[in-house]
Amino acid sequence: MEVILGKSAGFCYGVRRAVEGAKEELKKSKGKTIFCLGEIVHNKQVVDNLKNQGMEFIGNIKEAKERAIIRAHGVEKNVYKLAKKMKINIKDFTCPNVLKIHKIADEYRKKGYYIFLIGSKNHPENIGTLSFCGDNVSVIEEKQDVETAIEELYKSNIKKLLVILQTTYSVEKFKEIEHLLKEEFKKNNDRKIKLVIKNTICYATELRQKETEDIAKKVDYMIIIGGKNSSNTKKLYEIGNKYCENCVCIESPKELDLNLINTFSKVGVMAGASTPQEVIEEVVNLIK
Ligand code: SF4
Structure with missing residues (x-):
């Protein structure tokens, strides 16, 4: 194998x-x-x-x-x-990447911008970031939230919009949301919204998501290791699941189904940003 x-x-x-x-x-x-x-x-x-x-x-x-x-x-x-x-x-x-987002949010809030924060509402990183955004802010978790966020922006009568993202947001989903926003402001050109997009997804996240996609496309079984409450692990699982028919997400090596794994010839392993090296090694050794 x-x-x-x-x-x-x-x-x-x-x-x-x-x-x-x-x-x-x-x-x-x-x-x-x-x-x-x-x-x-x-x-x-x-x-x-x-x-x-x-x-x-x-x-x-x-x-x-x-x-x-x-x-x-x-x-x-x-x-x-x-x-x-x-x-x-x-x-x-x-993380300095998160501090950078706080700084951007604070700077644009002071300049009078409305802010769209793309990410999950209840994630601790975004709860922190929201406190730097002031009152004129909408959270977009998924593309279905774009319409409501735009309505809130129009209601506020603010003509300047900043878009920032949770550091671990999905690159693919962000591209879809970015496209929707650009289309909306092109269509409603007369509203004269000045749009500033700062892609604040961190490099480590982008790299990991890309690698997960590449591996998932090559293997018959894909294992994502990470905390059940880890947002970046969840995103990796979504990607793994999209490109590999058999994808599982585990927190501990105990959750591995070795009999099932034995039926596959190519197995991929990826882990979230907060998964310790010892856990990854244990998983790989068990499979081998
Ligand atoms: S994923 Fe890691 S490097 Fe990226 S923002 Fe979070 S803590 Fe920082």
């Missing part, structure tokens, strides 16, 4: 930075509790490992004492203010 493992499978730069940074903070803490606001990354194994080393995961900065770290997905604007007021020493491991 041939096993094709994606070169970009596993930790991306932002996740590695956050996880290694969290471990470093634990080492320096000399037994004192380190609080982490939200899951550091969306992966159970990583979170459990840090919990075992003494990290406490909290849902609100008000639960922290003395020191807290901020996850790779980032947080809302007011968390920084609150931490300062509570004299909490913050270690910010927000």
Whole structure:
């Protein structure tokens, strides 16, 4: 059996930075509790490992004492203010790609732009980003939401529109939404909407999605490894499923159906940005 493992499978730069940074903070803490606001990354194994080393995961900065770290997905604007007021020493491991989106949103909000944020409404990264967008914002999760977002924009009477995206959004879906928006403003040229699109999907995501597609087209069975609540893993699964008839998404090697896998001659393996290397290796070794 041939096993094709994606070169970009596993930790991306932002996740590695956050996880290694969290471990470093634990080492320096000399037994004192380190609080982490939200899951550091969306992966159970990583979170459990840090919990075992003494990290406490909290849902609100008000639960922290003395020191807290901020996850790779980032947080809302007011968390920084609150931490300062509570004299909490913050270690910010927000991925620089996410910080860049916060900066863009803030800059264009100040310039009076209406903002379309493409991504899932309830994802922590977007909850953080939304806090930098102000009141004139609409979220587009899927292309079906475009119509409502456009109605909201027209209702606001704002003539300048910024489009930004969740870092892990699907490149393919974004292209469809971009096309719909351009068509709409071409059709309604008299409304004179100034459209600025900043493709903020991160390079690591783009690369991983492309590689998933390439591998899925070549294999008879495709395995995507990642946290059940990981948005980028879900997107990889959607891509794998589109191009390979037999695609599964697993969080742990225990979920592998080895008897079934044995019936295929070419198996592809890809993993989300927050999947640890050990888990990927375990999956590949088990199959081999
Ligand atoms: S997926 Fe991209 S934006 Fe998200 S943490 Fe990794 S490098 Fe940063």
